[in-house]
Amino acid sequence: MKQYIEQNRQRFLDELFSILRIPSVSAQAEHRPDMYACAERLCTLLLEAGADKAGIWETDGNPVVFGEKIIDPKARTVLVYGHYDVQPAEPLEKWRTEPFEPVLGPDPATGEEAVWGRGANDDKGQLFMHIKAFEYMLGKSLLRHNVKFIFEGEEEIGSPSLPAWIKKHKKMLAADICLVSDTTMISEKVPSINCGMRGLSYLEVKVTGPNKDLHSGHYGGAVANPIQVLCEMISSLIDSDGRVTVPGFYDKVVELSRSERKMLARAPFDLKEYKDFLGIREVRGEKGYTTGERTGIRPCLDVCGIWGGYTGEGAKTVLPSEAHAKISMRLVPNQRSAEISELFAKHFKAIAPRCVKVEVTPCEGGDGFLIPVSSSAYKAASRAISEVYGIEPVPSRGGGSIAVLAEVQKILGMDPLLMGFGLERDTIHSPNESYLLRQLFGGMESIALFYSYWEPTAL
Amino acid sequence: MKQYIEQNRQRFLDELFSILRIPSVSAQAEHRPDMYACAERLCTLLLEAGADKAGIWETDGNPVVFGEKIIDPKARTVLVYGHYDVQPAEPLEKWRTEPFEPVLGPDPATGEEAVWGRGANDDKGQLFMHIKAFEYMLGKSLLRHNVKFIFEGEEEIGSPSLPAWIKKHKKMLAADICLVSDTTMISEKVPSINCGMRGLSYLEVKVTGPNKDLHSGHYGGAVANPIQVLCEMISSLIDSDGRVTVPGFYDKVVELSRSERKMLARAPFDLKEYKDFLGIREVRGEKGYTTGERTGIRPCLDVCGIWGGYTGEGAKTVLPSEAHAKISMRLVPNQRSAEISELFAKHFKAIAPRCVKVEVTPCEGGDGFLIPVSSSAYKAASRAISEVYGIEPVPSRGGGSIAVLAEVQKILGMDPLLMGFGLERDTIHSPNESYLLRQLFGGMESIALFYSYWEPTAL
Numbered sequence: 022m023k024q025y026i027e028q029n030r031q032r033f034l035d036e037l038f039s040i041l042r043i044p045s046v047s048a049q050a051e052h053r054p055d056m057y058a059c060a061e062r063l064c065t066l067l068l069e070a071g072a073d074k075a076g077i078w079e080t081d082g083n084p085v086v087f088g089e090k091i092i093d094p095k096a097r098t099v100l101v102y103g104h105y106d107v108q109p110a111e112p113l114e115k116w117r118t119e120p121f122e123p124v125l126g127p128d129p130a131t132g133e134e135a136v137w138g139r140g141a142n143d144d145k146g147q148l149f150m151h152i153k154a155f156e157y158m159l160g161k162s163l164l165r166h167n168v169k170f171i172f173e174g175e176e177e178i179g180s181p182s183l184p185a186w187i188k189k190h191k192k193m194l195a196a197d198i199c200l201v202s203d204t205t206m207i208s209e210k211v212p213s214i215n216c217g218m219r220g221l222s223y224l225e226v227k228v229t230g231p232n233k234d235l236h237s238g239h240y241g242g243a244v245a246n247p248i249q250v251l252c253e254m255i256s257s258l259i260d261s262d263g264r265v266t267v268p269g270f271y272d273k274v275v276e277l278s279r280s281e282r283k284m285l286a287r288a289p290f291d292l293k294e295y296k297d298f299l300g301i302r303e304v305r306g307e308k309g310y311t312t313g314e315r316t317g318i319r320p321c322l323d324v325c326g327i328w329g330g331y332t333g334e335g336a337k338t339v340l341p342s343e344a345h346a347k348i349s350m351r352l353v354p355n356q357r358s359a360e361i362s363e364l365f366a367k368h369f370k371a372i373a374p375r376c377v378k379v380e381v382t383p384c385e386g387g388d389g390f391l392i393p394v395s396s397s398a399y400k401a402a403s404r405a406i407s408e409v410y411g412i413e414p415v416p417s418r419g420g421g422s423i424a425v426l427a428e429v430q431k432i433l434g435m436d437p438l439l440m441g442f443g444l445e446r447d448t449i450h451s452p453n454e455s456y457l458l459r460q461l462f463g464g465m466e467s468i469a470l471f472y473s474y475w476e477p478t479a480l
Numbered sequence: 481m482k483q484y485i486e487q488n489r490q491r492f493l494d495e496l497f498s499i500l501r502i503p504s505v506s507a508q509a510e511h512r513p514d515m516y517a518c519a520e521r522l523c524t525l526l527l528e529a530g531a532d533k534a535g536i537w538e539t540d541g542n543p544v545v546f547g548e549k550i551i552d553p554k555a556r557t558v559l560v561y562g563h564y565d566v567q568p569a570e571p572l573e574k575w576r577t578e579p580f581e582p583v584l585g586p587d588p589a590t591g592e593e594a595v596w597g598r599g600a601n602d603d604k605g606q607l608f609m610h611i612k613a614f615e616y617m618l619g620k621s622l623l624r625h626n627v628k629f630i631f632e633g634e635e636e637i638g639s640p641s642l643p644a645w646i647k648k649h650k651k652m653l654a655a656d657i658c659l660v661s662d663t664t665m666i667s668e669k670v671p672s673i674n675c676g677m678r679g680l681s682y683l684e685v686k687v688t689g690p691n692k693d694l695h696s697g698h699y700g701g702a703v704a705n706p707i708q709v710l711c712e713m714i715s716s717l718i719d720s721d722g723r724v725t726v727p728g729f730y731d732k733v734v735e736l737s738r739s740e741r742k743m744l745a746r747a748p749f750d751l752k753e754y755k756d757f758l759g760i761r762e763v764r765g766e767k768g769y770t771t772g773e774r775t776g777i778r779p780c781l782d783v784c785g786i787w788g789g790y791t792g793e794g795a796k797t798v799l800p801s802e803a804h805a806k807i808s809m810r811l812v813p814n815q816r817s818a819e820i821s822e823l824f825a826k827h828f829k830a831i832a833p834r835c836v837k838v839e840v841t842p843c844e845g846g847d848g849f850l851i852p853v854s855s856s857a858y859k860a861a862s863r864a865i866s867e868v869y870g871i872e873p874v875p876s877r878g879g880g881s882i883a884v885l886a887e888v889q890k891i892l893g894m895d896p897l898l899m900g901f902g903l904e905r906d907t908i909h910s911p912n913e914s915y916l917l918r919q920l921f922g923g924m925e926s927i928a929l930f931y932s933y934w935e936p937t938a939l
Binding site: 047048049050108109111112115177178179205219221223230231232233234235236237238239240241242243244245246248249251252253255256257259263299300301302303304305306307312315316319320321322323324325326327328329330331332333334335336337338339340341344345346347349351374375376377384385419420421422445448449450451452453 | 506507508509567568570571574638680682691694695696697698700702703704705707708710711712714715716718758759762764765766771774775778779782783785786787788789790791792793794795796799800803804805808810835836843844878880904907908910911912
């Protein structure tokens with residue numbers, strides 16, 4: 022496929038840029054029309070690549086794009102999953118380029134060419150690889166599998182509408198494997214295939230003290246300050262061993278055996294490199310686990326946002342009425358998102374002192390999952406990546422969450438296969454998201470080879 | 481003066497509204513031209529009221545308005561201090577009327593008429609009483625004192641430029657007393673004269689974790705989250721007895737004797753009414769002190785603002801790079817603001833864990849002060865207020881800060897006299913600031929009577 026990429030390089034980039042330009046931010050209601058614009062563009066790209074059909078399907082939320090090519094009803098079917106929604110671009114002032122004006126440019130550190138813009142990797146860049154690998158295989162008459170595409174527009178807000186839609190269209194979506202590129206490789210030098218992802222519980226909390234903002238001179242010292250109470254409550258959520266204090270939080274966590282931990286520890290990891298990349302002097306996390314384990318096999322709790330009182334320029338002396346925070350918990354098998362959200366809400370209310378009122382609103386959630394490394398699809402993917410990267414990929418555990426994949430596994434009864442080509446340097450979800458051309462094109466090649474190496478019928 | 485107020489009621493309100501309409505927010509740089517507009521309008525009002533001269537004086541920051549009327553060089557001189565800058569109006573969505581479009585309207589709870597708008601009380605409404613009392617006394621040939629006016633434009637940001645300006649103009653400002661209306665009475669039924677105010681240290685802190693925003697799935701649990709670290713640090717600043725934990729914080733606090741505390745306890749206070757007004761179930765503060773003492777004679781620490789991570793709509797999963805807070809400490813005699821700010825900065829840096837970096841920036845400060853209740857001026861003010869309110873005012877300790885008054889006391893060698901007519905219901909610094917007409921006019925009368933009762937020459 023290398024040659025095909027070289028011949029079509031400019032067209033590929035033009036097509037990718039055309040979807041990156043659409044600000045399809047699912048968390049912000051004002052972008053609702055952009056969701057449709059992006060979905061339509063993807064339909065066009067699928068049809069141009071050779072799909073028999075492709076269309077927009079309404080859900081209770083943002084639309085789903087579904088397209089397919091049936092080569093042989095008896096052959097194996099690959100269901101390609103991706104998402105065309107992106108994270109908000111904020112904080113805008115930290116971007117070096119416009120988030121929705123994609124450009125090609127060198128990495129400031131290495132000089133390597135990359136695509137810069139929101140969604141360059143997550144997940145527009147990665148789902149684009151599938152469209153192009155499909156176009157190549159089909160165009161060269163190499164495709165032996167049936168391929169179905171499902172691109173959703175709500176992954177970044179926890180896919181609230183997709184499970185119901187999938188349940189309704191089980192037959193249409195029937196396939197043998199759910200192929201996904203929405204994850205990262207362990208490092209630039211070490212390709213990997215994710216064989217597990219964390220689940221997620223995301224909640225918003227609000228602490229209310231007095232019924233109005235007060236003059237901090239007239240009331241300070243006598244009336245509980247909701248910001249301070251929120252800080253106390255948040256700081257009590259993790260103990261000195263780095264463990265989450267919500268009662269029952271760890272009850273269902275699957276503890277890995279020593280040999281399982283040993284296998285995962287084979288993934289190369291350089292703590293100094295890691296700290297240098299992040300600009301930190303020390304890592305911090307749950308006692309008794311390595312950095313890799315802390316994100317791979319252990320659950321955690323993070324405050325993703327906090328706000329309250331006066332946050333503008335200068336000094337305003339106020340004892341505010343309210344303080345807010347957004348709290349995410351990453352979950353591992355067999356923690357259930359709904360149950361953990363409930364445990365959290367109950368605990369957070371229980372620890373609130375009487376001088377404040379507390380509200381907890383669940384925002385998003387999804388369960389974690391594991392993928393067997395013994396399947397023929399996993400082996401084909403491993404062989405494909407080995408050939409492109411010259412090194413066998415390591416089975417790894419991703420710390421992130423693709424909420425809906427656990428649902429796919431449950432509803433459609435098929436395992437996901439996570440061929441992700443992102444790198445940590447891509448800083449997805451952050452300003453200056455980018456995707457190396459090397460990975461964009463290497464991913465396409467690997468996906469095309471996967472189709473070649475995976476037998477189109479079960480032996 | 482009652483009759484004069486009735487005859488000129490509409491003109492008074494028109495004049496007051498003309499200054500309330502100018503958004504002279506000192507904390508926000510964009511309002512710099514409004515500072516000049518407001519200062520000019522005050523000059524005009526002073527000249528129209530009968531001042532010999534009135535002008536705008538440049539400082540290192542916002543301009544000062546100075547005006548005077550010399551009746552008799554041998555007579556006592558009153559220096560009236562006020563400030564024409566106001567607090568930011570944010571959060572705008574909580575205002576029932578436009579903050580800078582003053583209106584007359586009933587109090588929703590009592591039906592009493594009030595002026596609504598930012599600065600209605602603090603301090604445009606209160607300084608306006610002085611211009612009108614002066615106009616009346618002079619116009620009716622009743623004025624026997626020399627009167628000087630100084631209106632500054634930086635009180636709400638801690639008066640950074642005024643002390644230097646005062647030092648330069650000591651002779652011009654020479655007077656026997658500094659008369660100020662910028663405080664509140666204990667309650668609607670109980671007039672009071674402030675005989676002490678708290679000082680202030682105001683600082684901004686920044687906690688930096690990783691050098692960029694991170695995906696909370698990929699890094700959560702392994703890298704310290706600066707919001708959580710900030711929460712831990714803030715919650716450690718106050719112990720379980722409600723005491724500030726900054727080493728040395730209480731070293732210089734003047735502990736009041738039992739009899740002094742008894743005298744202050746005479747001020748009537750209804751805890752149930754207080755809690756109902758604020759909509760809280762419980763008060764909270766330093767162990768061993770009453771609510772009145774906690775704001776009057778004890779120092780405290782408040783978080784006036786906090787922000788970090790994603791604070792927009794929906795669920796963004798991010799482990800942010802930075803978290804920020806604005807922290808104010810109200811100080812009592814003899815705590816020095818500069819020293820406390822330094823102690824705080826040192827402590828805050830000392831308690832930062834190695835996984836983050838911490839910056840502390842002082843924003844604003846001023847010392848607290850005490851005023852003797854035995855002076856002839858205090859007694860004249862007490863008699864004037866007694867006559868208007870039909871009840872003797874209680875000497876009280878205000879919890880707020882007027883940073884510059886301690887400087888005035890030190891530089892010009894004169895005591896402040898705090899005839900404040902605000903009420904807690906006015907919610908200064910908050911949305912829906914207002915000032916009851918009853919207090920606006922009662923204040924004018926009281927000030928006019930003060931001039932009548934204070935002997936124009938020392939006996």
